[in-house]
Structures are given as C-alpha cells and as structure tokens.
Amino acid sequence: MTPSSSQAAVASGVRATPILSTAGVRVEFAGRGRRRAVATAVDGVNLDIAPGEIVALVGESGCGKTTLARTMLGLERPTSGVVRFAGQPLSYRSRALRGYRRSVQLVLQDPTGSLNPRHTVYEAIAEGVRIHRLDNEEARVADALARCGLRPPERFFQRYPHELSGGQRQRVVIAGALVLEPSVLVADEPVASLDASVRGEILSLLLRLRDELGLAALVVTHDLGLAWNIADRLAVMYLGRIVEVGTPEQVFADPRHPYTRALMSVLPESPIEPIVLAGEPPDPTRIPPGCRFHPRCPELASGAAAGAGVAERCTSVALPVLPAAGPAQGQVSCHLAQAVSRD
C-alpha cells in the first residue's frame, strides 16, 4: 500500500482489516515492596494498525507505551483483552509465537546494545534465517542489507559492529528484522540514540520500506517531531490509556486533550504559549479517579473546566476507553473537549 492510499483510507474513515490490533488490552504487574500495590501499566487500550500504516505511540516515560508495544509483540501477556494479528487472536504456545515473531519484528533503541559485539554483520542477520529454517540464507542476508542502504552488501558481511558507525549499526538491526519478511515492525525509540544527521536517514529508511514492502510499523517514542516526520496516525498515551488519537495534521493543528496541548506547547518553536506541567509522571499503582489526568490538568486548575460545567465530572466520572476505529476526525478522551464539541 502506498502512503497516499493509506492516508486516504485513514481520511475517509474506511479502514482495511487491521494487520495488528489490540482490544481492551490491560496489563498489570504484581506489586513488590511493602505496599504490594498492583501497577496497571496498560489500562484498556484499543489500537488498530492497518497494513502499510505507520502509527506513532507517544507519551512520557512510564506511561505504558513500551509495555503496550511488548504486549503487541507477544512478549507480555495481557491481563485481560486480546491482541489480534490479521484478525486472529494471538496464541501464546511457543510454536505459534515463533511463527508470529517472523511476522512482527522488533527494532530497539540502542543499536550497540542490540548487536552481539563478537558476531559479524552476516551472522547477526543470518541468525533469524537459521532459527526459522529458511532457504537461500546468503541471498536473503544480502537482500536485507541492500534494502537498508548498506551497499554493496558483501562488503559488510565480515564487518563487526565496532567497525560501523551508529547509523550503520541501526541499519544492520533493521536489516536483521527485515530478513524474515515481516509485515509489521515495532520500533521502540528507533532514533533516540542516534546522531542528528543520521536520524533523518533512518526515518527515511522506515518510510521507504513501507512504500516498497508495504510494511506497517508501530513506532514508540517520546519525540513528537518523529511522529510529524513519518507517522500516518498518532496516538498519545497517558498513564496506561490512549487519550487522543488522530492524524498528525489533526492532532498538531488542533490538539484537543489538555495533555497533548501541553506536550506540544513545550516544543521549541511552538506557536502555543508554553504550558509546563509541574511534577512527575504519575504512579501507575495509584491511578486517580475520574479523568486520570485531572491532578495535573491545566484546564481544571485554571477553572476552564468549571466554566464549562464539567469540573465535577473531571474528578469523579471515569472516561470510557477510546474505540479503535472511530470517526475520521480523531478522538479524544476528555470531559471538557466533549462538552465543548457538543456545544
């Protein structure tokens, strides 16, 4: 699927069967320490990824975005809810998972940590081919390297990670994921540890792979610029829930959730007056009642929520989980935004 057609699909609200989706996924971690409080890292998430679509999942550290990504990879079992791949619920039997992992591949943040320093580039990439017992090992490795811009591939076969630059290492990591011909890449902060000039190159590579191979991607990041650069859709996560979702154009032009607006306002060159939220990201063992954002919400603090007559709802009425496939104009989980749009 080309970018224009996938964007058109998003815009018209007609969405293809998602390649990867979550329905009501909730992930809890057993408590440790004196309180033994259960941490709810993901608290009910519906998220669809269409074939060939790049979805950016943004939020602060501790908001549950990495846990959600790990759950979608089958590395974490949801406490409740279901992850579906091509319409089929994920099976957690080891053989089924092995097949699944060929289709949904992971790219991590730090390429130096993801590569074994004593394996050559060839061995690093061929490992997946061997595990999945595929034929034509060398041709597959060469093809994956070439696709990731390491040309001619043979020149890189016998190199070790320390002989490569940071950007080249991340290309090797992506090639290692591609060699299994997956249909989805899950990338956790794929450019956060790279140099500025290399960043654009790696993001261009992800876009090109989507165009050439129809690869879908879930990109987990706290970098809103990355979402603007490559994502078809953007989901903003706060304390285990998606609080706003839409195309980057919609969300950035008109952020409707106060949290999204605050995140955008603190970017350099932002046209919005900076709204710096005080305090740290909240504790997933103690999710506030009502709207989970209300203790930090600038709209509630300024009285804007009271003015619209929703202040009481903000502190007491829980918001429903956003549906995965909704109206094309994007969705928001906020009492105030809903009150305003009803007027």
Place this chain on the structure above:
Amino acid sequence: MPLLELRDLTITYRTEGGPVPAVRGVNLSLEAGQTLGLAGESGCGKSTIAASVLRLLPLSAKVTGQILFNGEDVLTMNWGRLRAVRWAGASIVFQGALHSLNPVRKIGRQIGEPILLHEPDVSKEAAGRRVTDLLRSVGLPADRADSYPHELSGGQKQRVMIAMALACSPNLIIADEPTTALDVMIQAQVLNLIGGLVADRGIGMIMISHDLSVLSATCQRLAVMYAGRIVEEGPAHQVFTDARHPYAEALAWAFPIIGDVRTRMSPRGLPGDPPDPADVPSGCSFHPRCAVARPTCSTRDMELWPAGEGRRAACVRVLPDGHGESAAGPVEQENDQPEEAVS
C-alpha cells in the same frame, strides 16, 4: 573583557594509532551574562572543549592555544588557583545525571560538599541552609536532601546536578547535553529552570547539544561544530532558521518544526557519516557529504568568513565572489590566497 575566551584552541589525543585531533583551532568568546549554544554531533569535539575549560581532560590530551577565564589562562594556572576556579568560578553540568551522582551518599551531602571544600569558613549548618535554598531554587522540596539518588526520578536527578553546579555561585556554567535523556515535559521544566537561573544571576552559560531547536530556544548565540572546528556562528535563532553553512542547515532540518509542511512525511538526513577524527578530509572537512560542494572545496582551507550582521560561516558560498553557482571563475583566485596555518 569577555568572561571566557578560547584562542586558537587545539586539542589532540595521543592514541596507539597516532595523534587524533579532536579540536582544531577554535576561537570563541562569551561575555558575562551571555548564553552560547555549542552544537554538533558525537565526535565533533564539543564535549572535549567543555572538559578543557576546567582542565578535566585525560593526560593523553595535548592542549595548545589559550583558554582565558576572566583574562586568566586556565592552561597555565597552578593547581591551587585551578581548584579555586573549579566550582567557584565555573562549573559543569554533565550529561547522564544517573552516572554522575554517588549512589551511596545522600543528595544533601553531595550538594554541600563543594561548599564545604571551597569555602572553609562556612559552618556545616550554614552549608545545610544553603543546600536547602539550592534545592528550592531548582524546584525540589528541601526534604529531598535526605534522599539517595536512586529514590529520585531522572528529571529530579538532573535538577540535583544543576543545584550542585550552582552551589558555589560560579559565574560560568557549562551544561553538556543537560536534557538528552529526559522526556519532553521534563526537558521543558529543566530548560525553563536553567534559563531562569542564568537570567536571575547574570551568569554566563555554554550549553552543548546536538538539538539545534533546543539551543535556539534557550541561547542567544549559537556555534555549530564539525570535525573539530566551528563552521558557523551567529545569533541562535538566525542560525537555526537560516543557516549559511550546509552542515548547520542539515542539523537544523534534523529536528523538524511541527506544522511545517515541508517536513511532513519527508524526514531529512545527511548522507554519509562524520569523518574519522584521525583522518579528516582535506579542504573543507564537510565537502564529501556536502550537496552543494564545488571543486575548490576539496582543496581550499576554510576560515570563518563574515556572513551577515554578527554572523560568521566557514563556507565559500558566503564569500562575495562565491555567490554565483559557476565554480570556474573564482577558483584560481582562491587558490592564490595564502593557506591558513592548521595542523
């Protein structure tokens, strides 16, 4: 007299594989109360410069040139004077607060340590009161003095580092990537804090980062480094939005301005990798990666030429005779000029 002046600063690391020049003739000056951003990618020499100002480089580094702090050369100071300048005259906020704090000592003691060492007539009680004030000025509750580093979040630890840097009221602060590992919201909090402290106390600051958008938002002037040299210098916002040197331009484009349609779905990177410091290309060291390089660029030595009001850039395109795209005319004339002495 400038607060800090670097004159023809050259730093070469002696390694087993021969000398590696990290900084190659840098001239910079900073007035009291001014803020300067120093931008560049890993390996360009920016952190080496930061460490050289307080003579914190390893013995393998050979430093020539002058580092004038309040007119006094740091490189020729005796140990006693150097100790007095460290902390009390100038201090550094290092990147990665996680690794810079002692994990087995309480925060309060770590902040108080330089006060007790540098001001022997201050009593323990008075130092404790100053620690409380410092914690408050960086937005941390005073009882945090009794915490250990692991009890704090990343943003809080970075604030502790800033409080330590301010402990002896220096008039110069060097902040080396102070927000690299932090989330957008915490980054905004820390940058706000640094900006406010610098303005309130009238101290000079050098902030180092590879993110031009952050530097443009926090600093008055901006210097961009490539392969051990400054390639562009000028008012921060002008350099960020209208760079004269192609490398500075690429770096500015790496972090998109959200809402700028030119960067939507088209991340821009810079092909190629930064040069090996041991083997820097001849002429303009950027020419192998430069999209607008001319034949003369591979041989001619660059210097920082005037490039508009208060601006300098090391690119032949800023020369009066360098505006035309035809390279034929000026080449001979340029080659006749005496070569700049560089090593």
